Every structure is written in structure tokens, then in C-alpha cells.
Amino acid sequence: MTERLTEAARRAALEMLPNWRALPDRDAIARTLTFTDFDAAFAFMTRVALIASRHDHHPDWHNVYNRVDLVLSTHDAGGLTNRDIELARAIDAVAAAVSPA
Numbered sequence: 001m002t003e004r005l006t007e008a009a010r011r012a013a014l015e016m017l018p019n020w021r022a023l024p025d026r027d028a029i030a031r032t033l034t035f036t037d038f039d040a041a042f043a044f045m046t047r048v049a050l051i052a053s054r055h056d057h058h059p060d061w062h063n064v065y066n067r068v069d070l071v072l073s074t075h076d077a078g079g080l081t082n083r084d085i086e087l088a089r090a091i092d093a094v095a096a097a098v099s100p101a
Helices: 007-015 038-055 082-098
Strands: 029-034 060-064 067-072
Touching: 029 082, 038 060, 038 067, 038 082, 067 082
Parallel strands: none
Antiparallel strands: 029 067, 060 067
């Protein structure tokens, strides 16, 4: 099983992920992206879905029209792990490539 991050490791990781925020009510990180329209949001989600499937680690997400809300936490570890940090970095790379609004 993957180990949860220590508080120091969590803070250090979030410093390297400026678009992500810690959730106050859950051991998880979150990010919201806004795109030009539904098609752009869906294209982003498709790219992230393919990456997540390859890593067998999937985000909790919600999509409304041009907005995508993501939450990352490793369920079987009960909180934030390196798997979440790695997926957040990959999501950031996809977001940079598809240019959110």
C-alpha cells in the first residue's frame, strides 16, 4: 500500500503545485480549471482519463459546461500520497498544453 504524505512532504509538494490547494475537510488536494467551452473541457478530461488509466489512479472530478473541478486523494491509503502528486503534475502538463481559458 502507498504511504500517506507527512505534513512536511505535503507542504513541500503544494509549493511545487501552485495551482492546487489543500482541502480543509479532507486529506486531498483540489484544482478548478475553466476552459473556453464544453468541447475544450471534455477534451482535457479525455486526455487526463487516459493518463489516469495508465497509472491506475483516478481523480474525483466534476464537470459543468466549461469548468472541471478535480480532487486527488488515494482512497486505499486514506489520504494524500505521492501518487496524487504525480497525477497532479501530469494534469498540470495537460492543462498547459490545452490552454484553459
